[in-house]
Amino acid sequence: MALHGGIDLGGTKIQAVVVDEDHSVLGSARRPTPTSGGPADVVKEMEVALRDAAKAAEVEPAALAGVGVGSPGVIGDGSVSGAGNLPGWEGTFAVAPTLEAALGCQVRVDNDVQVATDAEFKLGAGRIYSSLLGVFWGTGVGGGLILDGRAWTGLGGAGEIGHMVVKMGGARCTCGRVGCMEAYAGRAAMERHARKLQQEGRKTDLFKLMEQRERTRLTSGIWTRALDNGDEMATDIIDRAVRALGAGIASACNLLDVEGVIIGGGLGIRLGHPYAKRIAAEMLPHLFADSRPPHVHVAALGDLGGAIGAALLLERDREPAASG
Numbered sequence: 001m002a003l004h005g006g007i008d009l010g011g012t013k014i015q016a017v018v019v020d021e022d023h024s025v026l027g028s029a030r031r032p033t034p035t036s037g038g039p040a041d042v043v044k045e046m047e048v049a050l051r052d053a054a055k056a057a058e059v060e061p062a063a064l065a066g067v068g069v070g071s072p073g074v075i076g077d078g079s080v081s082g083a084g085n086l087p088g089w090e091g092t093f094a095v096a097p098t099l100e101a102a103l104g105c106q107v108r109v110d111n112d113v114q115v116a117t118d119a120e121f122k123l124g125a126g127r128i129y130s131s132l133l134g135v136f137w138g139t140g141v142g143g144g145l146i147l148d149g150r151a152w153t154g155l156g157g158a159g160e161i162g163h164m165v166v167k168m169g170g171a172r173c174t175c176g177r178v179g180c181m182e183a184y185a186g187r188a189a190m191e192r193h194a195r196k197l198q199q200e201g202r203k204t205d206l207f208k209l210m211e212q213r214e215r216t217r218l219t220s221g222i223w224t225r226a227l228d229n230g231d232e233m234a235t236d237i238i239d240r241a242v243r244a245l246g247a248g249i250a251s252a253c254n255l256l257d258v259e260g261v262i263i264g265g266g267l268g269i270r271l272g273h274p275y276a277k278r279i280a281a282e283m284l285p286h287l288f289a290d291s292r293p294p295h296v297h298v299a300a301l302g303d304l305g306g307a308i309g310a311a312l313l314l315e316r317d318r319e320p321a322a323s324g
């Protein structure tokens with residue numbers, strides 16, 4: 001039986017899985033993404049995570065039929081360039097050859113958000129649809145597209161829903177532009193906004209919670225705890241994020257008219273169904289075809305979706321080319 005490995009390389013964590021031919025997870029492992037060093041250090045941690053997952057699945061990495069990697073940044077020929085959320089990764093690093101040499105099996109690399117969208121389409125909440133939009137609400141806001149049963153990657157840069165403009169001349173985004181959805185809804189942007197409001201004298205327990213949990217950033221767990229505690233500032237910032245998501249996702253739906261929208265990502269999964277419903281409600285005033293709005297779901301594969309999707313990359317070799 002052919003076993004595949006999958007690695008989801010994120011800004012905060014590296015998730016690895018080993019799956020069988022039915023996509024059942026036989027072993028998984030998670031490691032924090034290095035915050036210093038460079039691409040070689042990050043890839044070393046990816047190797048360790050995959051080895052741990054393989055150990056849990058009781059298989060040698062070299063015995064795997066292959067390993068897929070979902071990565072941020074620009075992907076080309078097994079290399080990753082300009083992954084801004086990863087330490088020292090402004091240039092290009094040959095991820096696939098490095099991992100192949102370390103693990104002793106073939107390695108494929110593709111965009112992290114697209115592989116997670118593919119996984120939801122093939123195995124998760126999107127199975128019932130032939131067109132869908134994946135929205136990954138985490139550190140940033142990523143998007144993946146399936147149109148007419150196929151991944152749509154454009155010329156390589158499609159799906160960047162986080163940079164849909166929801167306010168002309170609005171808040172500064174990490175991409176350098178202004179008014180992007182991510183500048184209101186991304187976890188990193190919300191944290192910057194929270195710090196600014198606190199400096200201006202507004203009260204919040206967000207940063208106290210962060211210290212108590214010995215974290216260096218406002219994780220999804222800290223946001224949800226603050227919301228549960230009724231923290232007024234946290235509630236305001238999340239409400240603003242939900243409104244931005246509603247406007248941005250509805251605009252994308254006006255253009256593409258997809259059947260379903262899948263909400264994933266660290267915050268999306270942590271906040272879950274009640275927030276998917278809230279996003280759907282915030283979309284409604286902006287939807288042109290508002291008599292039949294798209295269905296909005298939470299990603300069914302949860303935290304492991306990205307890694308499972310990465311493992312599916314090896315299967316793509318056996319199908320007609322679906323994406324670039």
Ligand SMILES: [Zn+2]
Nearest residue numbers: 163173175180
């Ligand atoms: Zn932007």
